[in-house]
Amino acid sequence: MKQQLLDLVKMEKAELQNYMEKHGDTLFPYMLTHLGTIDSELRDQLIYQAFCKLITYDLLREEQLAHAFRLIISDEYLMRGIEDGESDEVFTRSFSTLWLTGLFWIDKQKPFLEQTMRNDALKRCATYLLKERDTRGFVEDKGWAHSIAHGADLAAMIVDHPDIEKRLIPVVLEGITSCFWKGRVYVDDEDERLVAVLMTLVTAEYEEEVLIEWVEQVFDRLEQKTRVDGYDRLFYHARTNSLQFMKTFYFALKKSHRTPNLRNTVAFFVERWQNA
Incomplete structure (x- = not known):
């Protein structure tokens, strides 16, 4: 084969x-x-x-697409071993997100999913980044796991789906925030893939005020962490991830010439925490 x-x-x-x-x-x-x-x-x-x-x-064929979708969205694929931390099952989860990104893309062009299945799948996919714990990029002898980057690709696809429920967007944003706190500093362009989710929302003219509030909450969490636990290793990793993300986000916003208030908010916090 x-x-x-x-x-x-x-x-x-x-x-x-x-x-x-x-x-x-x-x-x-x-x-x-x-x-x-x-x-x-x-x-x-x-x-x-x-x-x-x-x-x-x-x-x-449509029946092949529908069968693949039903299988991949299941616990045996998308959520397989997601509570276990680092294991080989990450490859099934990670590549399930890539396949689902492609299948959702097809469904947007030429719908093949039943409405109930589509809605349930969008809800399930919205929680993926929040639940994923394996943050490895390249795994020696086994290749790219990259579950955070691939999960971000899926998130960017679903927030742009015409049938996404508005209440699921904060769930996706919470998932992105959680990625900063998973205990690893990202070095394989995860920040750019995560920023793509936000830029999809910006391009779709999602409420700027909500995105500004989200940025503020990202840095509020850093402040709360120092008050409770001080400057431990988890804090420094989260700070590095948050700042790297926000810097990438700032330049993406600048290039887009959109949401000036959001861009100024990002710049304010980056400057503040860069010198902290």
Whole structure:
């Protein structure tokens, strides 16, 4: 099967369409079963790349898409081992978020989900960053876990979904805040992927006042931490993550020429905490 996938990712659309008509009912279930394998070549370069080609070329039937969605949104995929900290199950969770990002993208262009399933899935996905505890980026001998970055990609997709309930946006924002406090300093561009969630909201003209309040709360939490526990290691990691995020956010806002009050708020707190 690995050789078939190697061939598949090199195919042009017509050849790929013909291949899927003959072998798709065997190949696609295999891809789903192994989307979180610890074999990085199979997981990342073959299965995920093949999935991207199939959705780009619109070569998956509606029933295949719906089946994949139901499976991936389940505890056995998206939430598998999420309470366990660092384990190999992170690869299943992390790549489930990438697949779901693609499936939601399709659903926005050409809806295939029942409304109840879509609504339930949006609620479930909104809590992912809040629940994820494994913050590793690259894992030696196993490749990219990157669950925070991939979870951010999914979050950016769902906050832009036309059916997202407004009450879920604060849940997503809380999840982003929680990422600053998970005990690790991010070094693999997680800040840029998380900022993309906020910029999606900014572009969609989400209430600027709410985003300003969220920024204030991020730094309020840092202050509260020092009052209760002093300047411990968790505080310094959270401070580094928060500042790195806000600096990236500031320049993204500056480039967008949007929400000047939000941009000024971010600049105020960065300057204040940078010199603290």
